[in-house]
Amino acid sequence: GKDSSQDEEGAAALYITQLDNALGGNPVQHREVQGHESETFQSYFRNGIIYKKGGVASGFKHVETNMYNIKRLLHVKGKKHVSATEVALSWDSFNKGDVFLLDLGK
Template sequence: GRDSSRDEQGACALLSTQLNALLGERPVTHREVQGNESDVFMEYFPRGVTYQEGGVDSAFKATRPGAGPTRKLYQVKGKKNIRASERDLRWASFNTGDCFILDLGE
């Protein structure tokens, strides 16, 4: 995604190459850029796409026991191709032109 590190981008490239080899070089790979996805890509997700923060600090490590609920803020954009992106939970993230969802983690 847009906020991925160079290491994560490199790992993605390496793993996609390995997967392609494992599948006998038959797959065709298409690259999509977060925030500028093609209409064809968005048609695969008729209910929209949600971008979540992740990576080394979340998806690859176990959560701390007893850490409590995690609050998240999502900004929702689009009419035909709806996208929801996670934003920093602070007042500066809000604006008057978009819809926002506050997940209290409960």
């Protein structure tokens, strides 16, 4: 995603290379940029895409897993291809006309 660390981007590139090699170099790779996904990519997610904050733990980033009592605010956009992006749980995140979901984690 757009907030990935250099470690996460490097690991993704490594795993894609390994997968490509394991499949004999036959796969065709396509790069998608968060927030500017192609129609084809979005069509794979008929129920929409949810972008959550987080990631994987590394030397640069601490991540808590299995957090169920977490509160988050999701900003929902789109009609044909719906996406929900986690935003700061703050009044500043709200605006008129958009849809927001408050997840209380219970």
